Amino acid sequence: MPKSKRAKLVHLTATLKKGKEQKEQLVDTIRKAVDDYKFIWLFHTESSRNGPIKRVRAEWSSSRIFWGKNKVMAIALGTTPESEYQYNLRLISQCLTGEVGLLFTDMPVDKVLSDAKMFTESVYARTGFIATETIVIPEGPVILGDAPIPHSMEPQLRKLGMPTILKDGVVILPVDYAICQKGNELSANQAHLLL
Secondary structure (H helix, E strand, O other): OOOOOOOOOOOOOOOOOOOHHHHHHHHHHHHHHHHHOOEEEEEEOOOOOHHHHHHHHHHOOOOEEEEOOHHHHHHHHOOOOOOOOOOOHHHHHOOOOOOEEEEEEOOOHHHHHHHHHOOOOOOOOOOOOEOOOOEEEOOEEOEEOOEEOOHHHHHHHHHOOOOOEEEOOEEEEOOOEEEEOOOOEOOHHHHHHHO
16 A cells, blocks of 8 residues: 655745854945945934934935944944954944934035934933933822823732822822933833823
């Protein structure tokens, strides 16, 4: 009796890994930008999100911005005198740590500095941020915008550390409550309350 043939699983979709080839392409693109632009700026972002970077890219469309993949950017510029793409680019590579990016541009220095000031954005507080001001919620009904906060949120506020009580369906603070103090690091609960 012949052996039964087992069904073989065949995947109809194939995805290519974005490994070495993509990194090599980024290295080539950065090196081309070194050749094409007069100035290279190294910039630092704090808690940056993709949205603000997209707006900067749109505003400075005549320039190139590379953000992220610090090791790949360092390789493109060179990390030693022997491997640097152009003279002293290794000095920029040594600064590629943390949330930094490279701006390649032909804009004059004073224009870049003045325009960069426009790109400061306020963001929601996150755990570990330093409070820029003291926030105190006064005693009495807890207000969100122009209306009292919904009574269904009272247990969550209490869980986050706010000493609330529910009285006749209204969320009330029996005493003034300081969510944060200026200069202090924010906890996860404080950051959540500030949203």
